[in-house]
Amino acid sequence: xxxxxxxxxxxxxxxxxxxxxxxEIKIQMPNEYFIYFGDTINMPYGDKSKxxxxxxxxxxxSFLYKKKCKAxxxxxxxxxxxxxxxxxxxxxxxxxxxxxxDPVIKNNIFLSSKRIGIIATPATIRSNFYIEKIKKYxxxxxxxxxxxxxxxxxxxxGDNIEKINNVIKYxxxxxxxxxxxRLLLACTHYLFFKQEIENFFHGKVHLIxxxxxxxxxxxxxxxxxxxxxxxxxxxxxxxxxxxxxIPSFFEKKVRTLFGKNVFIxxxxxxxx
Numbered sequence: 470x471x472x473x474x475x476x477x478x479x480x481x482x483x484x485x486x487x488x489x490x491x492x493e494i495k496i497q498m499p500n501e502y503f504i505y506f507g508d509t510i511n512m513p514y515g516d517k518s519k520x521x522x523x524x525x526x527x528x529x530x531s532f533l534y535k536k537k538c539k540a541x542x543x544x545x546x547x548x549x550x551x552x553x554x555x556x557x558x559x560x561x562x563x564x565x566x567x568x569x570x571d572p573v574i575k576n577n578i579f580l581s582s583k584r585i586g587i588i589a590t591p592a593t594i595r596s597n598f599y600i601e602k603i604k605k606y607x608x609x610x611x612x613x614x615x616x617x618x619x620x621x622x623x624x625x626x627g628d629n630i631e632k633i634n635n636v637i638k639y640x641x642x643x644x645x646x647x648x649x650x651r652l653l654l655a656c657t658h659y660l661f662f663k664q665e666i667e668n669f670f671h672g673k674v675h676l677i678x679x680x681x682x683x684x685x686x687x688x689x690x691x692x693x694x695x696x697x698x699x700x701x702x703x704x705x706x707x708x709x710x711x712x713x714x715i716p717s718f719f720e721k722k723v724r725t726l727f728g729k730n731v732f733i734x735x736x737x738x739x740x741x
Contacts, residue, residue: 472539472564474698477705478687479533479564480542481506481526483514484625485722486657487544490569491707492726493680494542498688500698502705504536506736510713513621514547515590515656522592526552528738530560539696540565542687546655547590550598565690569657572686573679574602582651584611586644586674589655591616599655613647615640621658627718634665641669651675708732 480491484507491505506529508514514522526548533541541564543549543556549568557566579585587599594616603610617640623633644652652674654660660680667676691697708731709723715733723733 472537472696474539474696475502475702475705476537476539476696477501478503478540478542479506479530479536479538480504480544481508481529481533481548482545482657483508483547484512484621484658485719486621486624486660487542488722488726489657489660489680490542490544490683493684494687495727497681497684498691498697500701502698502702502707504533504538504708504710506533506710507712507719509625509711509716509719510737512625513590513618514545515592515618515621517547517592519551519592519596522548523552523555525738526556527559530556532736532738534560534564538564540567540687540691542683543568544657546570546599546657547592550593550596565694565696567683567687567690569679569683570599570602570655572683573653573677574599574606576682578677578682579603579607579610579651582607582610584613584647584649585651585653586647586649587612587614587653587655588617588620588640588644588659589614590621591618593655599653613644613649615643617656617659620662621656624658624661625716625718627721630665633662634669637662637665637669641666644674645670649674651677653677654679706730706732708734710734710736712737 480487549570619636
């Protein structure tokens with residue numbers, strides 16, 4: 470399969486969390502064309518088994534590969550922490566593969582920290598992927614991790630800000646007592662709550678700009694491989710796929726972040 474700088478970037482997530490990554494790609498690489506896939510019918514992935522996450526992720530990756538994408542962005546921590554090795558084993562020679570974990574950990578951002586907090590889905594916490602990766606590079610760190618199963622579904626449902634703040638307080642009160650100095654939002658859905666979380670800590674805990682770090686790495690590698698699109702591609706309109714009917718909140722978020730000039734489609738798989 471021939472690809473070039475004009476080929477699209479494939480981005481996928483269990484739902485809308487990866488839209489934050491897609492938006493940052495448009496900011497840092499405005500000439501890039503991308504195809505997004507949100508597995509809304511199976512969202513959230515955070516409470517699914519490892520085998521479920523692997524099986525469903527592989528079908529989505531195959532779909533994006535057939536769309537002749539030049540790069541694949543796994544914009545979901547639950548997928549990256551449970552299925553990355555399997556995806557790489559089959560596709561690493563066929564397509565550039567990026568995830569939202571490795572660029573952050575290798576960024577030296579934790580060197581000045583002493584105690585960090587990690588909030589993530591049950592699947593990510595259960596995999597222990599983050600702990601193993603972080604400890605490999607930062608032996609000095611004290612890590613406090615919390616499984617926050619309610620947060621991702623809340624953003625998908627579009628609940629009101631009062632309910633969001635109550636759930637945030639429920640989880641973060643514990644971390645506040647532990648005197649962390651840095652917090653890693655280890656689920657892209659949580660990036661939608663970044664301001665509310667910062668407000669909770671009153672600026673005393675540093676939140677990592679995951680999307681900026683991840684997209685900087687993607688841009689660097691695309692440029693290195695001579696696949697970075699440097700000319701405007703006006704004829705290419707971003708495509709957003711969902712695996713179910715198009716949820717109203719998904720469509721609203723897409724149009725809020727990317728405007729009206731987008732395609733929103735459905736694509737159902739035979740999941741059995």
